[in-house]
Amino acid sequence: MIEIKAKLVRADSAIYATGERVECLIEFTHRVFTDEHSASQSGNANEASPENLAWASAQLHCYRKTSYSHTSTGDRTAELTEMVGRTALDAVTQAPGEVIVATKPKILFCDLRLQRGETKMYFFNEFVPRDGPPTYRGHNIRYFYKITIATQRVKSKVQTLTVPIRVLPIPIISRPDELPVTVETNEELAPTNPFLEKREISELEISWHHLKNVTARRAPKFYRISNKRGFVGRFCLFKPAYKLGEDIVGSLDFGQCQVRCVQFSVKLQQQELSIRPQPVQNQQLQSQSSTGDDVSSMNSFDMASIASGVVADNLHKSATSGSSRDKDAPEPSGKLSTISTSHQVCYATLQTQVVVPIPLHVTPTFRTDLVDVRWRLHFEFVTTTLMDFGIPNPEFGELKAPAELPVETMVWNLPVTIYAANPLQIYSPNQTFNMLIK
């Protein structure tokens, strides 16, 4: 009996950024169990002693599972399956869903012979494809990554062991002019001497640096919140782009308000907009009508880099008010899921803050040809025009709070962009995956 164990080297966080290297230790052990041992002793002992495996390979796959009809994407799947057909093992059968990215399978060994109790360990490493989607579990679509370790005994069928990993998207830099930011400029003379080797800066490193730039705090934006009855408050968001695990911090100032905000809630919502394969013109139209100014570009991360470059206009008029829901919404909201909520009763509050944590387990903003995942802050302000208790404050004596308070609610959405965090900083211990081949 052979036991196969797979353990990712990065034991404390089985999370990888695109372009990073997955490293996995795969162990093959010839395990002898006591009952088997005795059985083999009684029977033909020489036959059972060494175990043999014909080959083993390891490969990284990205799968997609959608609830969309497959007819529209038929040709694409055909193309993809064609690609899969070239690999040694049919990964499509291993997991539900289509394989959309597959790395070249790596052969771990051919004809492995294991003595009783012997263990051999192999090291598999592979780059997570740079252009693949992140791990995402949405309403209508799922993307997930698995390392498939396949092995076969002579005259047996192929056995596979899968190790799931989580992949975070690191945006590919679309503007190469940001590149020099990372180059250390201490060498005034560009060394043409080939003996002076400069440390190579990997593309991932550059992207990471870029991402840090984008998510740095700059250009606070102020929003005046008013409804038709008057000024409610002023909201300030200190940056538009965040990394996973950060807190979205905003300030709310209710000073000098004309309408009292009784309570408010801010929700971090994920929007899943499915992009149905459509004729080209329609798609363009749709992208123009949607809010993002540059949704038409394939890489949604452009949006943040452009936005971050914008100098703060001091006040941004908030276009939304309570009545906005009456109008027919021009933009599709997609499937919404609320991730975290910050709720405050702010009856007496003059100045307060909004802190919405971004959990580490969510998928950052991304876009593929089938889905567009965005993030937004969904505000609900419950306001009342009753600045006092409905009766004039007495000159002396008791003033009791009224039993009821008429309120109105207004809703406002503010898009934010969420990026990946450093995978090493996310704690998600992974276990060992194992399989027994009898």
Place this chain on the structure above:
Amino acid sequence: MYFPVGWPKRVGLALPGESASIRHICCDAVKILVAAVGDGFLGIWYANPLIPIAYFRRTEDSLRQYGANQLIVWKPDSRQLALLTASGALLLYQLDFDANGSGILLQVDPPAASLKRDSAELFIKENIPRLSLRELCSVTLGSVITTLLRLQWSQLEHADKELELPALAAIKLRDIPFYVQQQSQQASARNVPPLSRDSYVASLEYSPFIGGCAAVFSDRRAAFLIANHLRFETDHMHGFWVPDVEDASVCSGNHKFRLLAYGQESSAVNVYAIDDATGGLEFSHRLMLTENVLPGSLGAVNELKWSPDGCVLAVSWTNGGLSLWSTFGALLMSTLSWDFGLNVDLVRQNPLKLRRLEWSTEGYQLFMLTQQPPEQQEKDKGNVLQLQFVKSALSMNPCMTTNPHILLQGDDCLYLNQGNNLELTYAGSQATFPASGVGSAEEASGDGDCLELKQSPHTGSILTESKYWTVLQLPLNYAATNWPIRYAAIDPDGLHLAVAGRTGLAHYSLVTRRWKLFGNESQEKDFVVSGGLLWWHGFVVMGCYSLLDRTDELRCYPADCKLDNQFGHKLQVRAPVISLNSFRNQLIVLTADGIVSLFNMSKKSAYALDVECAYELDVKSICIHPACIVSLTVTNLKNELKPQGQQPGGEQAETIIVNVCGRILMIQRDVGEQVPNTLLATCLASCVEVFWLSHSLERCAMRDCLWLYSGAHGMRVWLPILPPGRERREGGQGGAQRLHSFMSKRIMLGFPLKLYPLVVLFDNVIVLGVENESTLYANEQGSHFSLPFAVMERKSQIYLHMVLRQLIKRNLGYSAWEIAQSCRSLPYFPHALELLLHEVLEEEATSKQPIPDAQLPSILDFIREFPVYLETIVQCARKTEIALWPYLFSMAGKPKDLFQMCLQSEQLDTAASYLIILQNLEPSVVSKQYATMLLDIALQQRKWELAKDLIRFLKAIDPNEIDSPRSSMVVNVKIAPPPQVNTQQQVNQNADAFNMVLGPIARERSFSTTVTSNLPKDKQVAGASGVAPVTETSSSGAPSVVRRRSTKQRETFCIDLILQRHARQLLQNHKLMDLGYMCAYLDFHLVSWLSQESERAAKLDDFAGALQALHEELQLPSPFPTPVKDDFAQLRGSIRQTGGGGSSQTSESGYFSLATPNGAATQSPQLQPAIREEEEELQQPSSLPVLKTRSGSQLSFDNFRYRRLYSLPASEDDLAVDPLPEKLSIKLRYLLQLFIEANCTDYALVLSILLQDAASISRIVNGIIRSESVHTCRRTETALKQLSQSTFEHSGSLYRGFVLTLQPHVYLLEQYIQSLGDAACLPLQDASPGAEQGWTSPLDSTDWRTKRVNLCQNRSRPTETHGRWRTFVQITSGSRGTQVWSRTEMQQVASGSSAQSTPTQRQLPRQNSRDREGCRLM
């Protein structure tokens, strides 16, 4: 363990629609209601959500009569309030619950659908009671009262409705506390120095557990008042003056730890504990803010408040600022170290000038009343700030010390930080996979991709503490009715969390990321968790009070099931649970009746467990009140550790450890008894806030220790001292009679900690904690958001060195060694040693008094046990002041010796660090000498970076200092002009390069002016000024500092000598790569040096040998493998195949010389403007004009292009051979360029061959020919021939094909030599001896074949005739000859084939064909 989060909220507590300043805020006893008073009104608020319930505004008359409101105090049952006015009147208010209304301020949605609320959280579930407020009566107190008075109703209420009044120890003051109907006046007779007549109580606080009041009088004296009887009658009361406190301002009492805190005018706080024996006060510690504060700038302490759980003390000062201190005095946070931005001057105008503090529910919020300057008061409307806090789960649930995760609880969320700190292991994670037992791992990884392992982009910052917090929000359904979190617990694996709020319980799985709540909400509402919450093997265990049955219970719920009572396990206990803890399978529970019960838990199935009571123990004797027991645990830790294997019944815990008001008591079980005896309780330590136990550890040797944290007194560890291992082993064998002698003892070691420990990772010898930091978000002047935003950061601190130090101090070096040895694998182990040394050094070297027993020697001896000794010492030295160095090195040994030891152990970098020390402690000569020594070694070991630094170091030594003894004078080295020698030369060198590139431009002039004088002069320079070649030329440019410069130059010259010597060695050993690296890193000007060396070290005698050596160096397959027998036929075949190419060969080179003028300019990396070149020539007309003028046209063929375009015959062979790796070939090409520039044709040729670059060979050959040196030509020719010879001798050679293509060059050289012989020798024939002629002519006339044989036989011949050739060269170098030759070449180029009548030309084709024949025959 409280940490503020975010900005404080600013709230307006004035009447609706108005704004007014709030005077005082007070929460009621259960912290549900908040009373706030302004000048003329009183408001009652619900605490959370903060919503007004009722207001009462006083009449104008009342205001006039009694003055403005000052203070408000609640009656403990929250029914009445007492308000003190400015003129000393007490106003009583009655708060009535209005049962008929459903609630207040219920929010009503408008009919329009779009304006309705639709989120669940917006519907407030909290039922806010409807209350009404009315004035009961007002009582004017005695005439003198203009005072701040703090009243406390005592907890006892008697049947006769008479409420006990606090003892008011005002002498001769008719201070009248007052309640409902009864009024009593008390004046206690005192046996203390009398108070002055007009003094009164300024501050007073009562604590039932202390059994008395803390009081501060108006004359700034502090007292402690005790009554023997709880009725607080004057007769039974007595007081203590608090010693040493003469300037008290406020006081506060901590019930749980029985502490009294007195704030002082001097801005310090003194904290006293109650001495159990005498009942008197015992000084505990003193809180004094020293960091970031000017002494005296704080002002008096104006407010002190213990948090409701007694874990922290909030302190504010009159001049502004707030700080939080833990129970025993560890500073948790101070706003004075916050970053307020540049505009705020904290000393003059602190934005956080607070008057009053008040903790809200569970201590999650702190109300702060700011004292605003009058001009701001109107604008900002509202002076109440509410600061949000999160606290460690330990503060409520001390049993959480057993897990390695940092868990903090906010009022409705949890902050979690997991993962041990050792992510560093994964830095550059490719290195971490085990070098698997089989060698196949590398094989597998090498398979498929040859990509280098790239580090992930941030591994460098892995040990940073900025790991993200996982923030878990409480599910709305639970939080809406059970706010706030009271208990939180996490299991040791960090997979399950449980929280308990006001009622019920919820738990969360970090794996599935789902909360589990009670399905049946009434079950949730039915019980209140109290006393603690913990995880045991997948069960949540808690103490609770069932509201339904009105009983106290222990409950267990399995995590995997639905949260429902039918799966839960209940066990009734007699009294409310106060604290609980677990050890292995044992659960220890303390109940309010003072009984500690021990339960054995066993798992019956996955969802059921069995809890049985093992024994009960009365602990009332050891504590005043069970509520004073902060925490307790049961463990198998023993005072005396028996040898392994001797412990009876190992699993069974034997010892109970209790923390009573900060005193750690250990209750041991007597031998043979089943139940521990409280009489055997021993006090181990006092002032303890938290304790940890380390049981089984994987890595560290500090097993079975008790760890105590005691605030300002730091951390303590109670460590077992084991006998040395050898003895222990002997003891194991030695039999029973020896066993008793090896009962080891324990020792208590203390060490300071910089952070508040929340988690101790024993295996990693590190403590984790959280620190309060702040960031500034906005800097608008005056805006609320320009206050700092408080954040929490996880921090860690290593404690290994401190434990080691304490052990060494106590002569327990062996134990220290054992512990250190067990931690050696930790990445920060060397760092810990360094810290160890550093601390001792700082302490002992700066001590004013002589140290009787210096610790440094023993510390050094200890560190010497580890291989990082040398490094540790130097690292430590470099981080300490220079003044301390003599002391260090007087103990550690002379730096010179240490330096030598580094050299011996080949720790060059460490040795380099010692240089800095040497430089400071020794005369410059010494350090220079050592640096030179190290430089030599570094060069030999190819540590180029190090060598570069050393050179920098050497150059930076001020030459004036060398002669004089070391002085502290700093001579600015930068003033001295840089060694222009080198720069000048470099420019020239570059100019040469430009000339090679752009030759044609300046052709005419260089011909006329330079050619004639060139070569002799070059030689002269090289010969005469071998010492410092170019100093003369540059010295004219520098007018001043001649002496300095000359020494400076001597300095650089010295370095240059070393470098040159090394370069020569490298060159002689054919280590070209190293040479390349050397000149790249060390700014060694290879070209200038090489041109000096071109006739010496750069000369090659054995080309084939050199090629072979180069191959070895570059780890390429040998160029001349051992011949294989049957290769001959194959060789012939290949030659035949390539035969056709031979004729086109010569014309190709010609073609190229024509084609490149355009291409060369664009391709050359050293492209420069042409004018530059002219200037350079004017300045230095000496070097290599011939090459300069012509070679540009031939420069920079691309080898590949060459091959591709012309399909050289060599290419076929090349395909069989692995091409050079790209990087390598770039380097070689670079070197080739340098050698060509330096006119080192020998090496240039070898490199070209290595690169298989026919074009460059032809270029070199052309260059040689143009140099008109017959000698060089001869040499080159011989070398080429020799090479081809050895190539053909070894049939499997790589260069077989390539060498074939060289034959035309050989021929060309021959021709040229011959032509020179014809042109130049004829007129000089008389003068010159015939030998030269005789040497050349036979070669010309003889058949190619014979000549070759001839050459092969006398391979050493060219060297023999060296001297003779040189003279010949001098003779033949004339401008005419060159011109003639060049013209012919031009013609040849133009025509391509031999149509001219020049003898050379005519002979060409013939020679070619002959050449080919020769090759074939070979």
